[in-house]
Amino acid sequence: MLNPGKLMVCIFAFAMSIGITCFAAPPKMESWKTQYRGFTVASLDQETLREAAEKWNANQVRYMMCPVWWKDQWKMPSTQAVWQVILEKLPAGLDRAKALGLAVVLDLHNIPNDHPATYSSDGAKASHEFWYDKSNLEVLIKCWEQVAAICKDRDQVIWFDLGNEPLDWTVVHSHPSYPPTWPQWAQETTDAIRKIDTRHPVVIEPGPGMLTWGFKGFPPIKDPVMPVIYSVHPYQPVEYTHQGVSHNRIIAFPGPNNEHGGGMWDKKRLRTEIMDAIEFQKKYGVRIYVGEFSVARWAPNGAQYLRDLIELFEELGWDWNYHSLREADVWNLDASDEVDLYDKDGKYVRTGLVDPKSGLFYAPYGSPGKGKPKPPQGLTSRAKVLKEYLERNGKSKIKRK
Secondary structure (H helix, E strand, O other): OOOHHHOOHHHHOOOOOOOOOOOOOOOOOHHHOOOOEEEEEOOOOHHHHHHHHHHOOOOEEEEEEOHHHHHHHOOOOOHHHHHHHHHHHHHHHHHHHHHOOOEEEEEEOOOOOOOOOOOOOOHHHHHHHHHHOHHHHHHHHHHHHHHHHHHOOOOOOEEEEOOOOOOOOOOOOOOOOOOOOHHHHHHHHHHHHHOOOOOOOEEEOOOOOOOOHHHOOOOOOOOOOOOOEEEEOOOOOHHHHOEOOOEOOOOOOOEEOOHHHOOEEOHHHHHHHOHHHHHHHHHHOOEEEEOOOOOOOOOOOHHHHHHHHHHHHHHHOOEEEEEEEOOOHHHOOOOOOOEEEEOOOOOEEEEEOOOOOOOOEEOHHHOOOOOOOOOOOOOOHHHHHHHHHHHHHOOOOOOOO
């Protein structure tokens, strides 16, 4: 399990989405016959994959390869040492996924560069300088060359998600809003992969971060072998989805929110917010994949938020992976919706369901520790929503041995 305290890192760095209007369906392609629905995972171990396939009926997992985050957790001397372990374990993990009928998205969640340039102490400037440090590009390409060599002869569904939530804070509110060098980096990495692997598709996240504004003006990546898949991570409004994680206020949904111009946030607003991705799909006829989406388990009306998003994905025919399975308690579908709550002075009041009108607040990261949340009786309301739509994949035919 990843450290919940590091969850917000994915919003801010490369160390390192959605709605509908009436438009013609994307062109039918042979590779589009299967719609993928599943989970992000931090491991390709047997029990995680069994749970995804047999309990939830997932047909895809997105494997977050996080050498930077895992360095301290694994007590390794360098991020490259972690990366070598990831590579060594990858063939067996892919074998397990194939045996269970699971497609796999390989996500390079952060770049294992042990010798980057020295960046500014200012976070925004540092996020810009990252994208002009050629050593990052060199490591990015090398990592994918190594992965491609492992996968090139594998007769199974594997997607290469080149980089997680690319973000340059100095341009995030500009046009274009994606990191300026990211299209070229993505193109060079795709070219390098194609010299080795011509079997598996490339996935590109325009960004910026977990936003979809980067689709506006993003130049399509050229792949001579097969169409590129483009990915979105719809966590908006982040103040709602990450309540109790990035701040301690209780936020309602549907409800007013100051994010991105403010106003009422409901299913209609979710549709509007990711219009750049929809227009990109309309213009280029590409496949769109939701690599991550979620909401903190204690957020009020979280089940409705998830349903609103998934209904949009389904109407658009987008593949999707819920974040996450067996990774961090914040997103756990099986865990209670109850959480510790405090008054404005930081005094513990109760453990229970949240009420936006209560005037109470979360502890940091929604940490339990004072009270004992009541265990769910059966599936949580959030789990029921996911289960309902994952059933569309059909029942797993793999029997437990």
